[in-house]
Amino acid sequence: MGAIETEVVVVGAGIAGLTAARTLAGEGRDVLVLEARDRVGGRTENVEIGGQPNEIGGQWVAPYQDFLRGLLEELGIELFPSHRSGRHVYVGPDGTVSRYEGHDAPLPDAAGRSYADAVAKLDALAASLDPEAPWEHPDAAALDAVTYETWLEAEVEHEAARDLLRSFLAGGFMTKPAQSFSLLAGLWVIAGAGSVDNLFEPDLCLAYRVVGGSQLIALRLAEELGERVRLGSPVRELDWDGDRVRVTAGGDTVAARRAVVAIPPNLTGGIRFDPVLPPWRLRLEQHLSQGSVIKALAVYETPFWRDEGLSGEGFAPYELVREVYDNTPPSGEPGVLCTFLAGENAERAGRLAPDERRDLVLDGFERFFGPAALEAVDVVERDWSAEEFTRGAYCATFDVGGLARLGPDLRRPIGPIHWACTDISGVGNMHMEGAARSGRAAADAVLAAL
Amino acid sequence: MGAIETEVVVVGAGIAGLTAARTLAGEGRDVLVLEARDRVGGRTENVEIGGQPNEIGGQWVAPYQDFLRGLLEELGIELFPSHRSGRHVYVGPDGTVSRYEGHDAPLPDAAGRSYADAVAKLDALAASLDPEAPWEHPDAAALDAVTYETWLEAEVEHEAARDLLRSFLAGGFMTKPAQSFSLLAGLWVIAGAGSVDNLFEPDLCLAYRVVGGSQLIALRLAEELGERVRLGSPVRELDWDGDRVRVTAGGDTVAARRAVVAIPPNLTGGIRFDPVLPPWRLRLEQHLSQGSVIKALAVYETPFWRDEGLSGEGFAPYELVREVYDNTPPSGEPGVLCTFLAGENAERAGRLAPDERRDLVLDGFERFFGPAALEAVDVVERDWSAEEFTRGAYCATFDVGGLARLGPDLRRPIGPIHWACTDISGVGNMHMEGAARSGRAAADAVLAAL
Numbered sequence: 001m002g003a004i005e006t007e008v009v010v011v012g013a014g015i016a017g018l019t020a021a022r023t024l025a026g027e028g029r030d031v032l033v034l035e036a037r038d039r040v041g042g043r044t045e046n047v048e049i050g051g052q053p054n055e056i057g058g059q060w061v062a063p064y065q066d067f068l069r070g071l072l073e074e075l076g077i078e079l080f081p082s083h084r085s086g087r088h089v090y091v092g093p094d095g096t097v098s099r100y101e102g103h104d105a106p107l108p109d110a111a112g113r114s115y116a117d118a119v120a121k122l123d124a125l126a127a128s129l130d131p132e133a134p135w136e137h138p139d140a141a142a143l144d145a146v147t148y149e150t151w152l153e154a155e156v157e158h159e160a161a162r163d164l165l166r167s168f169l170a171g172g173f174m175t176k177p178a179q180s181f182s183l184l185a186g187l188w189v190i191a192g193a194g195s196v197d198n199l200f201e202p203d204l205c206l207a208y209r210v211v212g213g214s215q216l217i218a219l220r221l222a223e224e225l226g227e228r229v230r231l232g233s234p235v236r237e238l239d240w241d242g243d244r245v246r247v248t249a250g251g252d253t254v255a256a257r258r259a260v261v262a263i264p265p266n267l268t269g270g271i272r273f274d275p276v277l278p279p280w281r282l283r284l285e286q287h288l289s290q291g292s293v294i295k296a297l298a299v300y301e302t303p304f305w306r307d308e309g310l311s312g313e314g315f316a317p318y319e320l321v322r323e324v325y326d327n328t329p330p331s332g333e334p335g336v337l338c339t340f341l342a343g344e345n346a347e348r349a350g351r352l353a354p355d356e357r358r359d360l361v362l363d364g365f366e367r368f369f370g371p372a373a374l375e376a377v378d379v380v381e382r383d384w385s386a387e388e389f390t391r392g393a394y395c396a397t398f399d400v401g402g403l404a405r406l407g408p409d410l411r412r413p414i415g416p417i418h419w420a421c422t423d424i425s426g427v428g429n430m431h432m433e434g435a436a437r438s439g440r441a442a443a444d445a446v447l448a449a450l
Numbered sequence: 451m452g453a454i455e456t457e458v459v460v461v462g463a464g465i466a467g468l469t470a471a472r473t474l475a476g477e478g479r480d481v482l483v484l485e486a487r488d489r490v491g492g493r494t495e496n497v498e499i500g501g502q503p504n505e506i507g508g509q510w511v512a513p514y515q516d517f518l519r520g521l522l523e524e525l526g527i528e529l530f531p532s533h534r535s536g537r538h539v540y541v542g543p544d545g546t547v548s549r550y551e552g553h554d555a556p557l558p559d560a561a562g563r564s565y566a567d568a569v570a571k572l573d574a575l576a577a578s579l580d581p582e583a584p585w586e587h588p589d590a591a592a593l594d595a596v597t598y599e600t601w602l603e604a605e606v607e608h609e610a611a612r613d614l615l616r617s618f619l620a621g622g623f624m625t626k627p628a629q630s631f632s633l634l635a636g637l638w639v640i641a642g643a644g645s646v647d648n649l650f651e652p653d654l655c656l657a658y659r660v661v662g663g664s665q666l667i668a669l670r671l672a673e674e675l676g677e678r679v680r681l682g683s684p685v686r687e688l689d690w691d692g693d694r695v696r697v698t699a700g701g702d703t704v705a706a707r708r709a710v711v712a713i714p715p716n717l718t719g720g721i722r723f724d725p726v727l728p729p730w731r732l733r734l735e736q737h738l739s740q741g742s743v744i745k746a747l748a749v750y751e752t753p754f755w756r757d758e759g760l761s762g763e764g765f766a767p768y769e770l771v772r773e774v775y776d777n778t779p780p781s782g783e784p785g786v787l788c789t790f791l792a793g794e795n796a797e798r799a800g801r802l803a804p805d806e807r808r809d810l811v812l813d814g815f816e817r818f819f820g821p822a823a824l825e826a827v828d829v830v831e832r833d834w835s836a837e838e839f840t841r842g843a844y845c846a847t848f849d850v851g852g853l854a855r856l857g858p859d860l861r862r863p864i865g866p867i868h869w870a871c872t873d874i875s876g877v878g879n880m881h882m883e884g885a886a887r888s889g890r891a892a893a894d895a896v897l898a899a900l
Contacts, residue, residue, distance in 0.1 A: 145629040147850060150600060179595040180737075180851040236686065236722070266736050269719040272686070279742075279800050279835035286716050286841065287630075289736035289849070292729075347855065350729050385729035391736065399739070399849035400597060401630040405797065 002252045006032040008446055009247050009256040011235045011271075014042025015432050016420040017262030018221035018229075019071065019439030020446075025225060027447055032256070033225060034249045036234035036389045039215075040222045043393050043422075044432065046213035047380055049299055049336060052329040053213030056295055056382040058394065058432055059327075061208040064198055065433035067440070072210070075220040079208035083326045086306065089314035089368045093160070097367065105315055107160055114158030118165055119196045121155060125183075126190040132426035134188045135407035144404035148186045149178035167317035168200050173430060174397055175291025175342040182400045189395075192429030202313065211330065214432065234389070238417070239274045245416050257450060260442045262420040265410070266290050266396045267389065273417075280409050287402035288423070290392020292346035292385050296339050296361045299378040303328045303335030305369045312337060314368040320345050321364020337365055337373070350383050357381065395430040396423040411441075416449075418442045452702045456482040458896055459697050459706040461685045461721075464492025465882050466870040467712030468671035468679075469521065469889030470896075475675060477897055482706070483675060484699045486684035486839045489665075490672045493843050493872075494882065496663035497830055499749055500784040503663030504777060506745055506832040508844065508882055511658040514648055515883035517890070522660070525670040529658035533776045536759050539818045541766035543610070547817065555765055557610055564608030568615055569646045571605060575633075576640040582876035584638045585857035594854035598636045599628035617767035618650050623880060624847055625741025625792040632850045639845075642879030652763065661780065664882065684839070688867070689724045695866050707900060710892045712870040715860070716740050716846045717839065723867075730859050737852035738873070740842020742796035742835050746789050746811045749828040753778045753785030755819045762787060764818040770795050771814020787815055787823070800833050807831065845880040846873040861891075863899075868892045 008024050010017045013035035024031045039045070045057040061068060061079055072079065087099040090106055100106045107115060129137050137143065146154075148170060152162045169186050170178035193199035210216055222229045230252070237248035238259065245259040261268060265288050276282070303326060305312045312326025312335075322345065327338035339361060341349045349357050358379045365373035384393035398406065410424045420442035425434030458474050460467045463485035474481045489495070495507040511518060511529055522529065537549040540556055550556050557565060579587050587593065596604075598620060602612045619636050620628035643649035660666055672679045680702070687698035688709065695709040711718060715738050726732070753776060755762045762776025762785075772795065777788035789811060791799045799807050808829045815823035834843035848856065860874045870892035875884030 145597075145599065145627075147595075147597065147600075149595065150597075177595075177851050177855070180849055234722075267719075269717075270722065272684075272720065276836070276838040279833055280797070282838075282841045283739075283742060283797065283835050286739035286846075287849075289733075292733060344855065347730070347733065383729055385733050386726070388726040388732075391732045396736075399630055399737075401627050405627070405794065 004032060004252060004254045006030045006254060006256045007450065008258045008260060009034065009245060009254045010260045010262055011247065012042065012262035013040040013218065013222060013229055014262060014421070015044065015218055015435035016422060016439035017260065018218055018225065019436045020260045020262055020420050020443040021225055021228065022221055023440055023443035024446065025228065029447070029450070031228055032254055033229040034233040034235050034247065034254065035229065035231050038232050040229065040231070041215040041218035043384070043390060044214040044218060046215040047297070049297065049380065050329065050334040052331060053216070054297060054327060054329060054336060055214050056297065056380060057214065059209055059214045060206050061210065061432070062198065062205050063207050064194055064204065065428060065431065067428065067437050068433040071436050072217065075217065077216055077220060078211040080211055080330050082206050082209050083328060084202060084206065084311050084313055086309050086311035088311050091314070091316035091319055091367055093163070093318050099310070105164065107164070111158040111160035114156060115161035115164055118156040118161055122187065122190060123196050126187045126195065129187055129191040131188065131191040131429065134184060134191065135404050140184060140404040143187065144182045144184035144401050146183050147179045147400055148181055148183050151183045152178065163317050167322060171322055171342045173199065173394065175293045175346070175394055176289070176397070177343055180399070181397055182403065185397050185403050188403065189430050192425070192427055192434060206325065217432065235271055237272050237274065240415050240417060242415055258416045258418065258446045260418045260420050260446060262439060262442070264290065264390070264396045264421050264423045266391055277414055280406070281414060284406045284409050287399050287406055288396040289399070290385070290390070290396045291394055292343055292350070293393045294341040294346045294349055294357070294381055294383045296341065296379060296381040297327060298337045298362060298365060298373070298376040299380070300335035300337070300376055302333055304372045310369065316367060319364060319367060320349065321361060321367070324365060324368050334377070339364065346383070346385065350385060413445065418445055454482060454702060454704045456480045456704060456706045457900065458708045458710060459484065459695060459704045460710045460712055461697065462492065462712035462871070463490040463668065463672060463679055464712060464871070465494065465668055465885035466872060466889040467710065468668055468675065469886045470710045470712055470870050470893040471675055471678065472671055473890055473893035474896065475678065479897070479900070481678055482704055483679040484683040484685050484697065484704065485679065485681050488681050490679065490681070491665040491668035493834070493840060494664040494668060496665040497747070499747065499786060499830065500779065502779040502781060503666070504747060504779060504786060505664050506747065506830060507664070509659055509664045510656050511660065511882070512648065512655050513657050514644055514654065515878060515881065517878065517887050518883040521886050522667065525667065527666055527670060528661040530661050530780050532656050532659050533778060534652060534656065534761050534763055536756065536761035538761050539764035541764070541769055541817055543613070543768050549760070555614065557614070561608040561610035564606060565611035565614055568606040568611055572637065572640060573646050576637045576645065579637055579641040581638065581641040581879065584634060584641065585854050590634060590854040593634035593637065594632045594851050596633050597629045597850055598631055598633050601633045602628065613767050617772060621772055621792045623649065623844065625743045625796070625844055626739070626847070627793055630849070631847055632853065635847050635853050638853065639880050642875070642877055642884060643881070656775065667882065685721055687722050687724065690865050690867060692865055708866045708868065708896045710868045710870055710896060712889060712892070714740065714840070714846045714871050714873045716841055727864055730856070731864060734856045734859050737849050737856055738846040739849070740835070740840070740846045741844055742793055742800070743843045744791040744796045744799055744831055744833045746791065746829060746831040747777060748787045748812060748815060748826040749830070750785035750787070750826055752783055754822045760819065766817060769814060769817060770799065771811060771817070774815060774818050784827070789814065796833070796835065800835060863895065868895055
């Protein structure tokens with residue numbers, strides 16, 4: 001049992017919390033970060049494969065993510081281009097496999113035009129939103145009242161185009177079914193990335209990976225902060241009044257002037273706040289849910305697909321294993337393929353025994369790359385919905401109608417309590433970029449208030 | 451700090467938990483109920499008005515609620531008919547006030563036919579559901595993919611009929627906006643009551659009140675259980691394995707063979723389970739949210755509206771104060787009017803200062819009953835969204851698509867942990883009836899397992 005005094009206590013050592021702490025420490029403020037897990041990084045986590053770091057959580061960096069890239073430079077962390085050269089693989093609705101170059105999956109011409117039209121509509125709508133405040137759009141309530149699925153059915157003529165757009169946004173980002181979130185919620189992620197292409201286009205959104213694995217960002221931040229980061233300290237109580245907080249985590253009590261709670265809003269119900277948070281906050285927390293995703297990495301002696309002129313990248317919107325990427329380390333060995341079972345696919349796959357899920361993943365990879373894909377030497381997987389201190393991924397997003405109604409309160413400080421995490425960020429929402437920006441913004445608000 | 455051993459620990463002393471405990475104790479089982487609040491009753495709570503019990507939570511009993519009525523008989527609790535004689539008041543879309551008899555608000559003929567058609571459709575759909583397992587309906591996924599609002603727009607021809615159906619089901623029961631829940635979720639509540647008439651029709655759903663106030667049910671149950679109910683004991687940790695649980699609440703540790711967690715699913719994230727609950731359970735908890743409701747009781751020297759031949763009941767689907775009922779005690783004095791600000795109206799009103807909200811309520815009552823309604827001697831209110839150990843009312847309901855996908859897990863025991871509450875009940879769902887049935891069902895399952 002320890003009683004500690006500091007100026008700012010930060011709850012959560014993901015990229016958001018650690019960026020907040022770094023900013024505060026850089027301004028000479030006394031800060032302490034309490035992390036529930038026995039590691040830092042939140043939804044980024046390295047695993048060692050073939051003696052080299054790989055990632056079982058978030059991993060890619062896009063060229064337009066300038067805040068994150070600036071942070072990486074300051075931390076001395078380098079990027080390398082994702083391996084994407086060669087032909088990609090597309091598995092169509094009837095199971096036929098085709099190989100293609102460039103970035104357009106081989107749709108029939110009519111579907112391709114329908115897809116391009118729909119993308120133009122989404123881009124125009126997203127461009128009309130302020131990514132920092134999508135709820136301020138003059139049609140926010142109407143855009144938030146229609147499900148993304150209903151919008152697809154009403155606005156996208158060709159079925160194959162709908163399937164692709166459903167798969168990209170619901171499967172690829174929201175990681176929940178297309179009827180469970182609104183058009184506005186989907187537009188927010190697009191606006192946060194800047195455009196549909198920025199968000200969906202592999203040349204952009206998959207452009208770079210982090211040398212040393214993406215958890216290195218949090219590890220370096222934590223290294224800088226040293227003893228100001230405490231692991232294995234799940235915060236269970238937070239007492240507060242106008243100008244002080246007292247946080248209880250494990251045996252420790254930390255008194256501070258301000259708190260930055262840098263955990264996703266679906267987890268804040270696990271902290272007992274005294275006094276209880278206001279009704280608008282208790283309501284808001286209930287209208288968000290994390291998406292569902294199981295990430296799996298299959299390890300091969302070599303990246304055998306490269307020998308056949310394949311990139312290792314593929315897309316199969318009608319299959320359980322919907323996507324695949326070459327996640328081989330920069331050294332070129334061992335070969336690593338990576339997939340994300342997302343949304344309903346994650347819900348289903350999460351009920352299987354580990355062996356069954358391994359078979360499902362490898363069978364899925366076989367569709368893309370043939371029988372050699374069955375010969376994995378290892379499969380590493382992580383069901384992010386099973387993680388006590390995450391409860392899903394990639395992000396907590398609102399139910400239908402929640403963003404327009406309750407979004408304005410998402411970042412609203414309560415007394416001395418400020419909030420940070422990618423889930424509430426604007427630019428970079430749902431990405432490491434948003435986490436870093438959100439941490440910085442919370443720290444700036446605390447500095448202004450201290 | 452105490453260490454207590456029992457056979458079954460029950461978390462939550464609402465009607466569900468206490469009914470479970472009573473059933474278990476009745477079978478000679480050793481049981482202990484831990485209640486977070488300093489009172490029993492959950493979403494039922496008596497307040498004293500004019501020296502007599504009145505209710506600031508759930509209150510009505512319907513003639514078809516046979517399980518609850520049987521329980522009341524066993525507990526020696528009596529019902530009295532709600533005061534509903536006289537003319538009711540309807541405030542239309544243009545603010546015009548009309549007085550009517552019987553149960554049909556004065557809609558134009560065409561709207562009346564449209565309303566009747568829509569009710570027939572809802573009834574037919576609800577009759578095709580098993581209220582105990584709506585997710586097993588062959589079209590469950592499709593019925594759950596469409597929002598109630600979208601269904602109204604597609605299936606109900608006349609605007610005034612849509613407005614009424616929106617107001618009744620979204621405002622009157624789900625207490626959340628019509629686009630935020632699915633047709634299937636709405637149908638479940640109808641099926642749980644038996645029919646649209648059972649659910650909406652004041653002659654049925656408002657038929658009886660409890661002599662002594664509805665909290666008396668929980669109070670009597672707790673009285674029977676005596677020292678087996680502990681107040682002020684919020685459960686914060688629940689350790690479990692295959693055949694035992696250990697619960698930590700305040701300074702006490704309770705070891706037991708089984709647990710009945712009788713709190714709504716939106717609150718279970720506040721308990722730390724060790725080992726952590728499986729991913730399907732962590733997911734499910736995030737896809738439910740309590741509705742929003744502020745109940746207000748205005749107190750008058752006498753029920754002055756009765757002198758004008760009015761029932762005290764009124765309906766104004768286009769106003770913030772959407773509904774009003776005569777909540778005068780059986781003695782006839784003081785006069786009490788009751789309303790529920792629900793859904794978005796509660797969200798808005800919840801942000802006002804108490805004085806402003808009081809004015810809003812009385813101004814609303816004036817619309818129905820004229821200037822005398824402004825002369826309240828007292829207004830008692832409760833924002834159920836502000837209650838730490840409830841976080842809304844009437845019920846936790848699924849987001850769009852959640853019921854079909856995640857509903858099958860709603861009552862699924864996890865090791866020695868069973869669940870009870872009206873939110874997960876079938877027959878009587880969202881009502882005291884469902885709470886009592888759910889508690890009984892959980893107790894039966896525990897008895898079978900012990």
